[in-house]
Amino acid sequence: MITIKVTKHNLEKLEKTYENYIVERNVGYILFVAKTDKNIVTAYDNKKGNVFKVTIQGEDAFLIAQKFSTSPSTLPKKVREDKGPMVFIDVDEQIGSDEVGTGDFFGPVVVCACYANHDTMKIIEDYKITDSKKMSDQKILEIIPSILKKVHFTCKVFKNDQYNAAIAKGYNLNQIKAIAHNYVLTKLHERCPYVRNVYVDQFTPSEKYYEYLAPLNQENVLHDIVFREKGEMYFPSIALASNIARYSFLIYMNELGKKYGCKIPLGAGKDVNDFATKFIEKFGIDEFNKIVKKNFKNYNEVTAKGKSLI
Numbered sequence: 378m379i380t381i382k383v384t385k386h387n388l389e390k391l392e393k394t395y396e397n398y399i400v401e402r403n404v405g406y407i408l409f410v411a412k413t414d415k416n417i418v419t420a421y422d423n424k425k426g427n428v429f430k431v432t433i434q435g436e437d438a439f440l441i442a443q444k445f446s447t448s449p450s451t452l453p454k455k456v457r458e459d460k461g462p463m464v465f466i467d468v469d470e471q472i473g474s475d476e477v478g479t480g481d482f483f484g485p486v487v488v489c490a491c492y493a494n495h496d497t498m499k500i501i502e503d504y505k506i507t508d509s510k511k512m513s514d515q516k517i518l519e520i521i522p523s524i525l526k527k528v529h530f531t532c533k534v535f536k537n538d539q540y541n542a543a544i545a546k547g548y549n550l551n552q553i554k555a556i557a558h559n560y561v562l563t564k565l566h567e568r569c570p571y572v573r574n575v576y577v578d579q580f581t582p583s584e585k586y587y588e589y590l591a592p593l594n595q596e597n598v599l600h601d602i603v604f605r606e607k608g609e610m611y612f613p614s615i616a617l618a619s620n621i622a623r624y625s626f627l628i629y630m631n632e633l634g635k636k637y638g639c640k641i642p643l644g645a646g647k648d649v650n651d652f653a654t655k656f657i658e659k660f661g662i663d664e665f666n667k668i669v670k671k672n673f674k675n676y677n678e679v680t681a682k683g684k685s686l687i
Contacts, residue, residue, distance in 0.1 A: 404467070480645060481670075492568075506617060512620065541672075
């Protein structure tokens with residue numbers, strides 16, 4: 378991967394050269410993304426002049442850079458080799474967020490925002506990071522502690538009492554997620570105010586996202602966000618955020634397990650209902666209510682079964 382500066386004239390030549398390979402246009406501050414079998418070329422907007430930033434990933438990165446760079450003589454003699462499949466359309470400075478726990482009856486919702494840049498790509502490659510849903514929980518627990526020391530991030534653990542109180546007030550899940558995403562994004566952006574590209578793994582249309590945040594003080598709402606479904610496949614910041622969020626969720630659930638002396642199942646299947654019934658018998662409904670999402674259908678199924686046994 379290599380980053381170069383190009384003139385407006387060369388940018389137009391670059392775009393013309395790869396016009397048949399352009400897969401994205403006008404994504405945040407990205408002007409276009411061209412993807413061939415061997416390379417990904419990403420051009421960024423620049424409102425301060427006629428020199429534009431371009432990142433190039435792939436086998437021919439050095440040759441492309443030589444051809445279009447404003448200063449080909451200053452290019453590094455050795456370019457770091459790209460490893461693995463090229464999936465990210467933006468490897469420049471960015472912040473991205475993702476959440477976990479929304480499909481689990483037990484435990485909190487955890488939202489994380491993470492900062493990423495060129496150096497972060499080496500971390501992703503070295504640790505073979507991908508979407509957290511494609512990585513085993515054991516692997517996440519093993520590698521994330523080392524990664525936490527190397528990246529900037531902010532996490533919000535939305536505990537069950539907070540979640541259930543919000544639902545009782547009429548909030549829906551997407552509204553809760555929107556508020557939590559905005560919280561971690563604004564907190565991290567305060568630490569990295571120079572970052573222009575901000576990405577969210579899309580869970581609701583952008584207009585609905587900002588509608589959910591309308592009651593908040595708009596000075597505390599981060600705007601100009603790019604929303605993308607399966608964002609972890611496009612942006613390294615979201616890929617990292619999804620894994621850090623999952624790690625935080627797993628640590629939280631492990632601590633709950635220690636507290637109650639049992640392994641708490643994840644998800645919302647039949648095994649979860651079976652465990653829930655036994656949990657209520659042992660610890661009571663009040664303790665049960667502290668660690669579950671009461672708007673899940675599992676709650677009515679389990680509690681109704683309990684009443685039928687009385």
